[in-house]
Amino acid sequence: MRAGSYLVPTILAVLLHGVVIVLLAQSWFEHHEEVRKTPRHVQAQVVDLKSQAARKKAETEAKAKERARQQRLADEQKKREAEQKRQQALKEKQAAEKRKQEQAKQRAAEEKKRQQAAKKKAEQEKAKKAAAEKQRKAAEAKRQAEAKRKQEAERKAAEAKARAAKEKAAREAKEAAERKARNEALQRAMEAEEAALRAEEERASAMSYEAYVVEMITRNWRRSPSARNGMVVEVTVHLLPSGRVNDRYVSRSSGDSRFDNDALRAIDRVGVFDKLQEMDSAVFDRYFRKRVLRFRPEDLRD
Structure with missing residues (x-):
């Protein structure tokens, strides 16, 4: 223990002994007086300064630990929120990449299909022209007189066929545009409905x-x-x-x-x-x- 913890009890003990000696001295030198003196009562209290300091120190440390715990909880909450935002952003980015890849695949498939159809159509046209030319030459050899009439008929047939093909292509393009417009309108309606549902849930x-x-x-x-x-x-x-x-x-x-x-x-x-x-x-x-x-x-x- 520190020497300072004995200082107050020592001083009180010395004072107590001094009072006792004074009282005894009065009784020795004034013994001819028969008056009985009433002794005084001295109250002494020992104060443990070290225990008080220790309690104050413990209270201060407890408060500091509580503040540190509260700060740590707040920091952990911020970290969790930041991680949630990062995970959400990552999911959205991955979903966007996936949609882009699917759209690219779809466009590539459509382009391939279109090229195949065009190639097939060209081959068919080529075959038809070859057959017509062969037939024309055979008929020309047999019937020279009818050559001019047949050529005119073939020319008209070719024009009619070209018109039909053009009309068909225009009709198919129109139907494709209408389908695309319907699909886009349906997609927009679905997205609007989903947004309305989310807004209603958030409002509730x-x-x-x-x-x-x-x-x-x-x-x-x-x-x-x-x-x-x-x-x-x-x-x-x-x-x-x-x-x-x-x-x-x-x-x-x-x-x-x-x-x-x-x-x-x-x-x-x-x-x-x-x-x-x-x-x-x-x-x-x-x-x-x-x-x-x-x-x-x-x-x-x-």
């Missing part, structure tokens, strides 16, 4: 958390005597993903500063809306990153 989720926020603030609301029905104050609240209030201010006053300050104090008493940590980050950013709350005396308890 936000409404459930809205009720939680209002309930937490209502618990901490204290209605001032100056509050009157019909008064409305709007308070803009900036929140962090952890649910902590980052900022709050009156964006539209009720006209009664005391009522306005009561609304701000109700938010300050909550401090952190812990349940908001469970929200999807996209829903939080859309509905709760910056939120306008309206306070009416008739909606809150006294």
Whole structure:
């Protein structure tokens, strides 16, 4: 033990002995007096300074450890959120790459099919022309007189065939364009429906958390005597993903500063809306990153 821990008890002991000696001396030199003296009582208390310092040190260390634990939990939460965002971005990138590859494959298959059809058509045309030419030459050898008439008939037939082929190609192109337009319209409708469903789900989720926020603030609301029905104050609240209030201010006053300050104090008493940590980050950013709350005396308890 340190020498300082004995100092106070030693001083008290010396004082106690001094008082006893003074009392005894008076009885020795004044023995002729028969008056009985009432001894004084001295109270001494030993104070253990070392144990007090140790307790203070332990309390300080405990507080520091608690602050460190809270900071560590906050850091871990941030890391988890960052990892979730990174995984989501990676999934979206992979899905986009996959769609691009599928579209490229589809275009390549369509181009190959078109080339094969064109080649086949050219071969058929070539074969037909060869047969017609052979027939024409045979008929010319047999019937010289009919050569001119036959040539005219073949020319008309070729023109009619070309017109038919052109009309067919135009009809097929039109049908293909119509099919493509229908497919694109269907795709857009499906995407719009999915977006509407997602928006509705996000809105429903936000409404459930809205009720939680209002309930937490209502618990901490204290209605001032100056509050009157019909008064409305709007308070803009900036929140962090952890649910902590980052900022709050009156964006539209009720006209009664005391009522306005009561609304701000109700938010300050909550401090952190812990349940908001469970929200999807996209829903939080859309509905709760910056939120306008309206306070009416008739909606809150006294």
